[in-house]
Amino acid sequence: MNKIYASYNNIISSLGFDSEIVVQNIQDKNSGLQLIEDKAILSQPFYSSIINSKDLYANFKTLGIEGDFTRLEHMMISSLSKVIGEAKIPINNRVGLIISTTKGNVDVLDKNSRFSKERAYLSVLGRVIKEALGFKKEAIVVSNACVSGVLSIAIAKRYINQGVYDNVFIVSGDIVTEFIITGFNSFQALSNEPCKPYDKNRSGVNIGEVAASILVTKDTNALSKEAVVVLGEGSSNDANHISGPSRTGEGLCRSVKSAIKESNITFNDIDYISAHGTATLFNDETEAIAFNRLGLNKVPLNSLKGYFGHTLGASGLVETIVGMHSLQNNTLYTSLGFSELGVSKPLNIITETTSRKLDTFLKTASGFGGCNTAVLFQKVK
DSSP states (O other), rough: OOEEEEEEEEETTTTTTHHHHHHHHHHHTOOOOEEEEOTOOSSSSSEEEEEEEEEEEHHHHHOOOOSOOOOHHHHHHHHHHHHHHHHHHSSSSTEEEEEEEESSSSGGGGOOOOOSSGGGGGGHHHHHHHHHOOOSSEEEEEGGGGGGGHHHHHHHHHHHHHHHSSSHHHHHHHEOEEEEEHHHHHOOOSSSSSSSSTTTTTBBOOOOOOOOOOEEEEEEGOOOTOOOOEEEEEEEEEOOOOOOOOOOOOHHHHHHHHHHHHOOOOOOOOOOEEOOOOOOHHHHHHHHHHHHHHOTSSSSEOOOOOHOOGGGHHHHHHHHHHHHHHHTTTTOOOTTTTBBBBSSSSOOOOSEEEEOOOOOEEEHHHHHHEEEEEEEEOOOO
């Protein structure tokens, strides 16, 4: 099989419109989470990371792309167009497009939306992005709850290894809407303060919005300075509950074991874990159980939810991109919001940003419906 790489990338978020700017903000411990007072979304104030609309539309205007686009489409097109420009890969029949999202254009279902309700169909979102950026092949839409972003990297790798494509561009995104915020609030899962993954005093999740894009390729001439090898991946479903993870961490364990098996490395070779860490009671506990079962409890680990909030279907991709920069910079970034361990099993949570030689990292994600995905990445030698 070909060696597959994750290469050029971009992040559009409340922490900036460029991956390196975003990573610098993480280095400086700046969070994009703010107290939002918007009764059109929720009757009481809530913490979230929301992209500045004025900046978003001003940035989009510089692209010179014509069309009537939703907020999410503005975010996705802005992010992906930058990656396409930097990669300098001609868009032809050997180039694939994957779109990963949890809820897509769900805001067009609001009664005050000026867009057709059909715009909420994920296939329509795929067509809009495809046509706006000139892709030749139909978009592949991955909507598998909160693993969608990182799962898309695994799917892109498979397509390239099967000879379907030579290069695959991925764009992930989700937005903050009344539907999403009130949904999590109905679960009593929203925190009334900035989230604290794995902490004793964690009280729930913050929801955020982001768009992130990346090139997955087998072409060694199309590698960015922070490019990594996609060593191996695995996915498994808990088959436990529509909104609750397995209490034993079984699905996550199986996903990581599959990724290790394909990678031909050992658990001891993992230098760092970029975990899901939503700051909900059950998710963080399940991850702690799984990582202990795998013997990974001493590996440095962080959650980036304290910077972005939970960005749903985009979270796995944006956190992978930060992990790539972490390897390049040989830096472990603080798990923001953590103070004192609040799960039943030991974990090596990163409490201070630290310089350290890094070679390989594990990205994991879990989501509603019992889905779990794990992908291993390594520096290009």
